[in-house]
Amino acid sequence: MKSQNERRRTFLLISIPILLLFFGFNTLPLIKGFIYSFTNFRGYGSYEWVGWRNYADLFTDTRVGNSYWFTFKLAIVATILINILSLIMALALNSKIRFKSFLRGMYFIPNILGALVVGYIFSYIFTYILPAITRTASMLADKNLAWIAIVIVCAWQSIAMNTLIYISGLQTVPEDVYEAASLDGATGWNKFRYITFPLIMPFFTINMVLCMKNNLMVFDQIMALTNGGPAQSTESISFLIYNNGMAGGQFGFQSANAVIFFIVIVTVSVLQMRFLNKREEQL
Amino acid sequence: MEELKVREKYNWSVTILLIIGLITVLFPLYMTVVIAFKQPSEMTNSISGILSLPKSWSLNNFREAMRVTDFWRSLFNSFLITAVTMIISVILHSLMGYAVARNMGKSKFYRFSYYYIVSGMFVPFAILMMPLVKQTAQLKIDNVFGVIILYVVFYMPMNVLLYSGYLKNIPVALEEAAHVDGASTWTTYWKIIFPLMWPMHATVSVLTALGTWNDVMTPLVIMSGSGMNTLPLAQLTFQTQFGTNYNLAFASYLLALLPMIIFYLVAQKQIINGVINGAVK
Numbered sequence A: 001m002k003s004q005n006e007r008r009r010t011f012l013l014i015s016i017p018i019l020l021l022f023f024g025f026n027t028l029p030l031i032k033g034f035i036y037s038f039t040n041f042r043g044y045g046s047y048e049w050v051g052w053r054n055y056a057d058l059f060t061d062t063r064v065g066n067s068y069w070f071t072f073k074l075a076i077v078a079t080i081l082i083n084i085l086s087l088i089m090a091l092a093l094n095s096k097i098r099f100k101s102f103l104r105g106m107y108f109i110p111n112i113l114g115a116l117v118v119g120y121i122f123s124y125i126f127t128y129i130l131p132a133i134t135r136t137a138s139m140l141a142d143k144n145l146a147w148i149a150i151v152i153v154c155a156w157q158s159i160a161m162n163t164l165i166y167i168s169g170l171q172t173v174p175e176d177v178y179e180a181a182s183l184d185g186a187t188g189w190n191k192f193r194y195i196t197f198p199l200i201m202p203f204f205t206i207n208m209v210l211c212m213k214n215n216l217m218v219f220d221q222i223m224a225l226t227n228g229g230p231a232q233s234t235e236s237i238s239f240l241i242y243n244n245g246m247a248g249g250q251f252g253f254q255s256a257n258a259v260i261f262f263i264v265i266v267t268v269s270v271l272q273m274r275f276l277n278k279r280e281e282q283l
Numbered sequence B: 001m002e003e004l005k006v007r008e009k010y011n012w013s014v015t016i017l018l019i020i021g022l023i024t025v026l027f028p029l030y031m032t033v034v035i036a037f038k039q040p041s042e043m044t045n046s047i048s049g050i051l052s053l054p055k056s057w058s059l060n061n062f063r064e065a066m067r068v069t070d071f072w073r074s075l076f077n078s079f080l081i082t083a084v085t086m087i088i089s090v091i092l093h094s095l096m097g098y099a100v101a102r103n104m105g106k107s108k109f110y111r112f113s114y115y116y117i118v119s120g121m122f123v124p125f126a127i128l129m130m131p132l133v134k135q136t137a138q139l140k141i142d143n144v145f146g147v148i149i150l151y152v153v154f155y156m157p158m159n160v161l162l163y164s165g166y167l168k169n170i171p172v173a174l175e176e177a178a179h180v181d182g183a184s185t186w187t188t189y190w191k192i193i194f195p196l197m198w199p200m201h202a203t204v205s206v207l208t209a210l211g212t213w214n215d216v217m218t219p220l221v222i223m224s225g226s227g228m229n230t231l232p233l234a235q236l237t238f239q240t241q242f243g244t245n246y247n248l249a250f251a252s253y254l255l256a257l258l259p260m261i262i263f264y265l266v267a268q269k270q271i272i273n274g275v276i277n278g279a280v281k
Helices: A002-036 A053-058 A062-094 A100-112 A115-134 A146-170 A175-183 A188-199 A201-216 A220-225 A237-247 A251-282 B002-008 B012-037 B047-051 B060-069 B071-103 B108-122 B125-138 B144-154 B156-167 B173-180 B185-196 B198-214 B217-222 B231-242 B246-266 B268-280
Strands: none
Touching (some): A062 A146, A062 A201, A062 A237, A100 B268, A115 A146, A115 B047, A115 B231, A146 A220, A201 A251, A220 A237, A237 B125, A237 B217, A251 B108, A251 B125, B071 B231, B108 B156, B125 B144, B125 B217, B156 B198, B173 B185, B198 B246
């Protein structure tokens, strides 16, 4: 009995300080952010309660609306592109190739590099190298094309990570499943569609959810490539909250934006997991 | 016999395609290296002028970039933040994972704690950012120290999830045997459980280190008033101040990428395994 008490006390002594730390720097700022969202705080000086006005304004603010449109466009296109290319890469890197571990190692490099510096390097490619080849103006200066440049940079880095996860998925598929399928005459696309893909479905779920979440939070690439421009066409939600909330005197208003953003992220992740889990069960 | 032979044959066409595809990975890196070594006068407007090898492999650009970005100090800060965050994370998060894993089954408090912490994974930094800037300034930790505390908190959800998942596979019987011998829970943890979790410590260290080393946003908003830089943050400052000298800029980018590339070359296997373990569990 005495040792039971000792055990219980030790666990409490471990967990209570850690929970307090977590509360202090995660939950508390979350609550504060929620409270600020009902004020007209500019980040300094005095402020007043404005009730739900910030939230009402959010839905009529075109700049906020544009940032949601841009962020979702980017996240959806990038997530689909990244997952298709990663699957192809994983299948290739998992086949009977020469220099397998070398190639796998090389293709993972983009993932270990910092997104900001990678963004700067690509910014140079988009500004000087590509225009010289295609004889057109830089993509980054075109407000209809700049978002595609950002998709490319996000994809370049994320494909490395997603490929790795798909490879570890492919390795869980036992060799004899393929052999049985080959005996039944399944080849190429059919083999992938009906055998491989269903078996790595859980990995597809992880990749889609993580990738979508990361892309929705895109920030470094924007800082490095466009700074939100041209003509505010590439302002992601995180970038807008940072830019206008920290320096633009919209602390209260952007707090409301951040609350909505939080709800959006949770909703998207939960919906994705529900939908994809259902698919997994059906297969 | 023929079966066997077929199985050992390499698929050369895929191999060659993959080698060609490496251009997409290596081209940006090659470009970074050659521009970093060149002088502005060597940079003509044609592509060949940009991409040709430099006339001489002089280190002057690097010397100048180091001076302008205060390289050693930024490197030291990045290293300090990453190393300390890693060590504290391994200690605190494994302890929390242990407390949760061993009590979740029977105690509502720990089950609640687990879901409470893990759900923190969905809280975007954007919503915490502005209140945290105020909070760290009030507590006078708007510096390297504050950034470390924040990282320890931000990585807690993922790491507690990983540790508690791993601990479910370590039988409680091991601890009970030690208990019978009179060892306290605390001692048992450090003597028996902690050493058993090395594979997970490696995963947690790799994931935490990759995330903190490359992160820009947290130091940007928290440390901006302290006059201190991390390595990525120094690139941001550099860009706004000296953005037009590309040779100097690329020397600086290369310096910023180099520590991670070296780390990757040394510990490639551990990094890849760590990332796979973390993502799949």
